[in-house]
Amino acid sequence: MSALAGTVRRLGFSREIVLLGVLIALVVVMTLLDPLFLTLTTLLNTSRFFVEVGLMALGMTLIIITGGIDLSVGSNLALVSVAVGFSFAAGLPLPLAIVFGLAVGVAAGLFNGFFITLLDLHPLVVTLGTLALFQGLAYGVSKAQAVSDFPDWFAYFGQAYLGPIPGQLFIFVVAVAVVWVILSRTRFGRYVYAIGNNEEAARFSGVPIRRVKLALYSGIGLLVGMAAVIYTSRVYTARGDSGVGLELDVISAVVLGGASIYGGSGTIGGTVLGVLIIATLRNGLILAGVPSTWQLFVLGVLLLAAVFVNEFFRKREE
């Protein structure tokens, strides 16, 4: 394996190129299994499903680079979905309900951020707590009921097409560009890597650690809010159990994309490829008629394999 890692390095293969190879191989296999897979319609349709995970994965990448984690994203998505649906059902005009939902998402993220920074707690414990808290609030507020009598224009966020291209793909592309610029072209981005590499050293170098973390956790709250609006529009229903277990997809995508779970490394390009691979795999499994029960299993194993391979190669490189 070390020889393989060495060869990979000598040939100047970056992790992104390896991931791209995996993605292409996956598409080829899927096409062999089902010729319908490699059509523009199917490929573009796939994108309707990965935008929500993708948006959250962008925020999660930055958080994981700092050595943190956010387990509450799936529950937060449910909370925002319920906030939008039920404030609308209570008589709030839908545009305001959407703004309210986004605000709830940011507030939930801020709550995580304050808890983590003010009490110096590990994000793992805090977001495990808010995973249950947000989920419970979503259930409780919605009384386990659903809202789905939205006006027609609400479908714009999750079901609209511009030509053959799903509308939310544009939102995703813009979000990718913005987060990429923030991470690789701004001082804030350098702070993110600095915290992940050595928080102590970053603190002594004058990096405003608390402010950066607060920004990151409320930032992912905003991205979760956007994902929740798109999700609610796509399934056209606001329910308390939306997004259950999505944190697994999100974290898997980021880790598959090469971000070290110990912090300090990771890229937006890698995460986007990770999201694409997971979406292709999920979609392919559905097309190939694999029962949905297998998908949980495959995803769980994939997450473990990705972290294992990641850390294995990283150790050999160092």
Added chain:
Amino acid sequence: MSEARAPAERSAAGDTVVRRFLVRPEAPALAFLAILLLAFTLANDRFLTASNLESIMDSVAVLGVVALAVNQVVLCAAIDISTGSMLGLCAIATGAVSLSTGGLLLPLLAGVAVGTLAGVINGALVTLGRIPAIIVTLGMLYALRGVILLVTGGTWITGVPEETRVLGTGTLLGISVPVLILIGLFLVMELVNRHSTWGRNVFAVGGNRQAARFAGLPVDRTRFFAFMLVGAFVGIASMIYLGRAGSVQTNTGVGLELQAVAAVVIGGTSIAGGRGSALAALTGALLIGVILNGLILLGVPGIWQDAVLGGLILLAVATDVLRRRLVGDKA
């Protein structure tokens, strides 16, 4: 001068008493439990009856047994959030064996074997694979739920024979068997933590892994056994579950992983590892049982349970931080 010093000394002595209580990791939880018992008794005269208290203890047995083992993992400064799916899988193993052979011993062995195997996988991935425990057990939480759906094909296991259900429904000397198992395992864990090499190693590894390694302690083996113990205890808990429920569904155990971690940290075991006790896990499990039971008696709808649980976890970890700042303890 001596008169002036005397009050200061007395207040210092008072400080020590308060401190000695505060330093005990499970102190806030025990105090909270006492206050809650009092409050619920005052609020509802049906609360403090022998039958209600026994039903709380009964309902907490599965959670308590799992929490006692998860406590050891947390003491090692790791975490296990795969216990929900693990319990489901063990219950299916015990249920299936019980349907085909009946009896008590074979189903119990099957459950413990399946649980231990799952625990061994967790432990091996964490120690040999060097993958963070949260990622390993998150992956396993979903992978094992997938396995459950695969082996059952979505069907329930029902009609479990009475002789297998004894661990959940039986009584011995007038005390229900689940309560006896819980108390028995609690005593075992207290003894293990105080008097066995592995128990002491758990605290050393959790307190400072680097120092433990330099001291020549078997860091990986200690952590590996903690994960394995979770599997074995979940296997025992699955027999209690099977006895009480009499059937197994594909969603059996969903959410238990959160409750178990909640019980451990609410009870006072530090999530950073190295500080805590088996008593903390037991207290935490009882607190959760009392609160959920009290909410039902107060007429709060069950859909708020998750929110209450989440709030409690946050409250517990925040209290722990504030308590340590108060005591000036850096551990």
